[in-house]
Amino acid sequence: MNRLPILHQNLAGLALLALLSLPALAATQESRPAPIALAIHGGAGTLLRAEMSAEQEQQYRAVLGQALDAGYAVLKSGGASLDAVQATILVMEDSPLFNAGKGAVFTSDGKHELDAAVMTGHDLRAGSVAGITQVKNPILAARAVMEQSEHVMLTGPGADTFARTQGLAMVDNHYFDTEFRWQQLLKLRGEPLDTPMPGSKSANAAAPAWRAEGRKFGTVGAVALDQAGHLAAGTSTGGMTNKRWGRVGDAPVIGAGTYANAECAVSATGHGEFFIRVGVAHEICARIRFKGESPAAAARYVVQDTLKPMQAEGGVIVLGRDGRFALEFNSPGMYRGVIDVHGKREIAIFGTDDDATPLTGASH
Template identity: 40%
Template sequence: MGWAIALHGGAGDIPVDLPLDRRLPRESGLRHSLDVGIAAINAGLPPIDVAERVVRELENWPDFNAGRGSVLTADGTVEMEAAIMDGKTMACGAVSGLISVINPISLARVVMQKTPHIYLGFSAAEAFAREQGLEVADPSHFITPENVERLKQAKEAKRVQVDYTEPVTAIRGENKLLGESDGGTVGCVVTDGLGSLAAATSTGGLVNKMAGRIGDTPIIGAGTYANSLCAVSATGKGEAIIRGTVARDVAALMEFQGLSLEDAANFVIQKAPKSTVGLIAVSADGSMVMPFNTSGMFRACATEGGHSVVSIWA
């Protein structure tokens, strides 16, 4: 079936009447990042390089909850996390608690390639990033006015907020989506159709999360996973994704039950608590799925055969 690529920008209860000034920038970010990925595939880059490159683009797009657009903790700080995995070699790297690294996904890749470990976090990960010459910025670079306002709304509502929520009350006479972020966790999965696969995921986590909270994104087998059969990146409520070992379960159903990618992914989504999970996945033969049990998921995909989609709702 040839190569295939899919990417996401977060799943949640996304209102169907999402204003155009908030919808169009995210759709543009998905389209731009998809085009970057397609160009990288056509240039002959391996899936692990393509996945990292696409997620870097999404991290640099401020309308998503990753990198520059990361949401704030209860302390008003940013704590970013990311993971990347090569399905052919099973090599993987993950990071958490980043406050200054411009592209967390690239640090995860360096952890994978240049350490004997898989996972580094917080000050040690920051120090390693500087040692390796990765681009960093003052933490204030990531504190945007929009995310300061979202944190304020979440605190007023006394809520820890995932990527999106339904409007539940009015604040100052206006209908607000409490704690809402302008975008969600980002991810990319790629197959070259020749047996190589890769998955990459990056996030700023939850609005108003406790400092030190770690979500599903950097946990291999929960939010990110790849092997010789498939590559998976998940998004949604991190605690539910961790409990369900969502990404690994898709691969396990294919490996041990002989399910197709579509059947495996749909089974995992259906057994997850309602309105908690979305995922993107590709298989070694070029099959691709993007199921979710939330009201929507920002997503995009393309195949070697010319199929290309950018979408939000079912």
Template identity: 45%
Template sequence: MNRIKHTLTAVSTAISLFFAAPLLAQDDYEPMEPRWSFAIHGGAGTIARENMTPEQDAEYRAALQQALDAGSDILKNGGSAMDAVLAAIVLLEDDPKFNAGRGAVFTWEGENELDAALMDGKDRSAGAVTGVKAIKNPILLAREVMKDGRHVFLSGAGAEEFAGERGLETAPPEWFATEARREALERLKARQLSSLDVDTKFGTVGAVALDLDGNMVAGTSTGGLTGKRWGRIGDVPVLGAGTYADNRDCAVSATGQGEYFIRAVVGYSICTGLKHKWRTMLDEAQASVPLDDDGNPTFMVHASEMWLEQSDVQAVADEVMADVKDLGGTGGVIVVSPFGPAVFSFNTPGMYRGRATSAGVNEVAIYGDE
């Protein structure tokens, strides 16, 4: 309530200044200064310092920083959220340390099956692919599905046929395969383990961006779960679950146990939660405006004068991730909103992550206590 009173005071002051200040001063008045915000992730899970050598720690941080810089450099120079998200994810897909593109986990049959999704918050156009095996960068295929516009979600052989028509780069099986991922599959089969026993972290990669034009984009790419069977599809290519963007509310990319993220509709739930919180604050502010003698508001609170703080965005993301935990799922999300800050929320010991904003934030982190 204090924040509402503070905002109302600012609004009242702005209205008074409008009538008292010279016209020239109004030309420089910008109630919502353009800003950009960017966040990436490389998976969440049981990531502990004692299980990482200093060299491994440094390698992951360097990879995250490279992807973060690729996207934030585009945004700070006035580039689009779409270009920033694609630049970061392509780098992460090409890095064998992450479970996306090169370095993807193996299915039960010993193949690498890749999923990706991309969504543009400006018009909610989207592209998603699942079960592709020979596309070097699945996120670029998702982009082509979006650009084509006839469909949103393609799978398997059909998606690869479409990729061929669009001239996308392919790669042989050995490009995607890594010895560490193959060993994980062999251990799962030999010991009759579940995927959660060998996948101590979910190496899905993703990025979300807000650009200076106010547009938001979300993208996510993954190899799924070790030993997945029967054409299993997780949350990543399911719009509204693992990937979602809407300029009115937020952009979200998720990583974790996809079955639970699908059931909780995580991406859409976070955006809807932010919409409700902002709308409630706006309504409360308007209800607090003094009335004139005829019972009418003395002024109207404009939507551009109200904004959510980073703590508000964090609270909504945390609430949705708590719901995932209550269902039995683990993982995390990255979120940007029209209000500026980029936030993370995860219910695991660690999450490979990074964020940068026009306010000067630039950081990468791995463990939960960072």
């Protein structure tokens, strides 16, 4: 008996069944949401539970949560990773708790000079500003440089002028004053703590009770992965307390404090001079891209094995294109938070042995 016709009929039936199944399979794949994720930091440094009251800790956790929620809402609605980064950082720039925007530290002249940067990974576009003094939200100025100019970095009065031409909100430099940061400057200088802030017209937050003179890098940053698979990074800072001569740290330097490509997005916080020398953000992304390392492994090598032996303190947040992340730091603590690809939301402040939240900085 010739079984070939039967075999051909069976094969034809299987092929027809496969073709009929393709639309259903495609529909299933289309209905499955693409992974989204968001990680943030609010600076690293000497952050110890013993030096922070429960009320102060709650204030920081609340603003970190608001920042996470703002950025994640953008991603969940199908928005771009850059928009999510911007929404996240705006919350922290508008809070007096962080060294960015409203809570920026004082320079040696008793003024404020602010830096910020943004970068999108899929097209390698970037924009940054340094030493601006009048833009209410520096992260918006950095984005305007990226999208509305032919340049990558603008500095000083020129950057302020450019921001004004873009219709960004401008403020008097005293807008950034807070009593907390003024006390930091006075302690660093060894001056009487009752010395009044000169010319301030701002309603100032009271100075927190914990040690204000400790080493803290209050830079804020965010990295995001959107439904299109695109990564973005952003960083904003007031720089270093008592800085002089127009000093600029790593935050606005593309490849040092801020970087994104198709594989990786990084925002850093720490002793900027060392982060610039190492090229921290780019170094991490290069290890991921060329060595195939996970975000956790790449971040650990750069932060622990490279920066720490240099006695360079700080940390990074890293996000990969598959949603794996790392929150790595070599300081006693780092304000940090994440919403991973499963929608799990976590916030932490202190080191892993001193924080009730099990957010260790390892990849998910």
